[in-house]
Amino acid sequence: MTFAGKKLQDIYDSGADRLSDLEGQALNKLKRFKDDHAEKLKTDVEGCVGRVKGTASELTTELGTYIDGGLARLKDVIESETRETNAHTLHLVTELTNLSDKLSASIAALKKAYKDNVEFIKVSSSDRFVSTVERAKLEFEKHDYGSSRHLKAHGTFVANSLQQKLDHVLWESRGDEKQVTGSLFKSYMQKANAIDSHFSALMQKLSSEFQNQYKELEGGAKRSESLVESEAKTILQRVDDHATKVEHEISEHFKKVSEQHRQKLDNDLSTVADDLSRIHDTTTEKLGDSTEQLSESLLGASAQAQEALKVRCDDLKQKINSSTAEFAKRMAERLRTSTDLKASLEGDRDDIVSGIRVELSQIQEAFEKKVMGMIAQATERVKRIAGEAEGDIKDAQKNCDDQLGQEAKTARTEIDKEVEKFLELLGSHRSSALDEIVKAAGNANESAGIISSKPSPRQKKASLEDESEDKN
Structure with a gap:
């Protein structure tokens, strides 16, 4: 590279x-x-x-x-409503208690007034009955005393008339006839005195029996006012029976004495009937007339006394019946008034209790509605x-x-x-x-x-x- x-x-x-x-x-x-x-x-x-x-x-x-x-x-809110409800309930309970106390006091006052009124009516009726019986008793005693005086005066008058007539006859008769007439007159006077004493005894017996019956009547009135009418009827019936019995006894005794006297006179005068037949025809007729007049007067007085007694008893019975009816009427009126007042008070109590119940139910419903509304509002x-x-x-x-x-x-x-x-x-x-x-x-x-x-x-x-x- x-x-x-x-x-x-x-x-x-x-x-x-x-x-x-x-x-x-x-x-x-x-x-x-x-x-x-x-x-x-x-x-x-x-x-x-x-x-x-x-x-x-x-x-x-x-x-x-x-x-x-x-x-x-x-x-x-629930507590406040509960407190308000409790306070309102307590207030209602207090008002109910006060109302109950007032009702109890009113009922007690009514009972007391009713008892006092009944006691007053009882006492006044008893006093009125006692005063009526006392007045009837006094009037009956006055009438009895007047009848007794009248009978005694009439008997004395008849006896004096008979004595005068017998004296006149004796003056015209012979000595034996005077003796017989004197003995007859003495016998007649004894019989008349016996009749008078027996009549007085019967009147005393009647008065004592009336007193006893009155005491029994008074005791019966004190025991029970409900038996006043029956006791009064019984007493009046017994008084009527006794008066009838006394009248019958008086009539029988008078007839018996008259018959005995007549028989004795017939027996005594049978021995001297021939000698005294002409002389004593007029005397016998006069004596028979006088006896009949005396018997008629006694019977009339007895009938008059019986009639007066019957009238007084009827008046007393009528007064007792009227007083009893008036007392029963007043008692019925008082009872009706008390019953009406009691019914009115019970009606007021029922109305108040029903009103309170309705108000409590309304308060409860309103409270429940309010609570439900608040719950609904809170939920919403x-x-x-x-x-x-x-x-x-x-x-x-x-x-x-x-x-x-x-x-x-x-x-x-x-x-x-x-x-x-x-x-x-x-x-x-x-x-x-x-x-x-x-x-x-x-x-x-x-x-x-x-x-x-x-x-x-x-x-x-x-x-x-x-x-x-x-x-x-």
């Missing part, structure tokens, strides 16, 4: 080494740029992921805080916040993807630009190296005295193609 060839070979080797160095430097620079860009891209991706995670954690924290706040507010708000957070996360992710895409495009553009620059630089260096090789080759030819012609452009191109093939 010639010196020029060696020189050319050295130049070519130095140019190839320089090109290799430039290519290595460019590749290293490109690798560093790629590594830096990858590291930057990785850092940016990690930063975006961290920002997304931070945003997500912030949104999660904010969402949890909002949920906790909503739950706390809901809990506070949480869903809305979750949707907003999800949308923000999606937007952030989309922004990150867009940013990554833009950065990738930018990096690709930069890489393409750097490659183009590298290729341009490589082309320029290659051109300069070829120029230097050509210059070096020309200088070598001149220094070696070899005259050669300048290569044509086609030759240059062929040589460059050969060099490139050799490199490949």
Whole structure:
């Protein structure tokens, strides 16, 4: 090989080494740029992921805080509503207790007033009954005393008249007749006195029995007011029976005494009937008339006394019946008033209790509706916040993807630009190296005295193609 060839070979080797160095430097620079860009891209991706995670954690924290706040507010609202409901329930219970106490006090007052009224009516009825019985008793005693005085006066008058008539007859009769008449008169007076004493005893017995019956009636009235009418009827019946019995006894006794007296007179006068028949016809007739008049007067007085007693008993019975009916009417009116008042109070109590129940149910329904509405609002708000957070996360992710895409495009553009620059630089260096090789080759030819012609452009191109093939 010639010196020029060696020189050319050295130049070519130095140019190839320089090109290799430039290519290595460019590749290293490109690798560093790629590594830096990858590291930057990785850092940016990690930063975006961290920002997304931070945003997500912030949104999660904010969402949890909002949920906790909503739950706390809901809990506070539930507690406040519970306190208000408990306070309202306690107020209603207090009002019910006060109303129950008022009702109990009213019922107790009504019971007390009812008992006092019943006691007052009982006492007033008892006093009225006692006063009525006392007045009837006094009137009956007055009437009895007047009847007794009238009977005694009438008996005295009849006895005096009979005595005068007998005295007149005795004065006209003989001595024996006077004795017989005197004995008869004495016997008659004894019988009359016996009749009077028996009548007084019967009246005393009647008065004592009336007293006993009155005491029994008073005891029965004190024992039970419900037995007043039956006891009064029984007493009146017994009084009527006793008066009838006394009247019958008086009539029977009077008839018996009259019959005995008549028989005795007949027996006593039978011995002297013949002698005294003419004399005593008129006397006997007068005595019979007087006896009949006395009997009629006694019967009339007894009938009058019985009639007056019956009238008084009827009046007393009517008064007792009217008082009992009036008392029963007042008691029925009081009972009806108490029953109406009790029914009214029970109706008011039922209305109040039903109203309170309705109000409590309405409060409960309103509270449940309010709580359900708040729960629904909280749920809707949480869903809305979750949707907003999800949308923000999606937007952030989309922004990150867009940013990554833009950065990738930018990096690709930069890489393409750097490659183009590298290729341009490589082309320029290659051109300069070829120029230097050509210059070096020309200088070598001149220094070696070899005259050669300048290569044509086609030759240059062929040589460059050969060099490139050799490199490949």
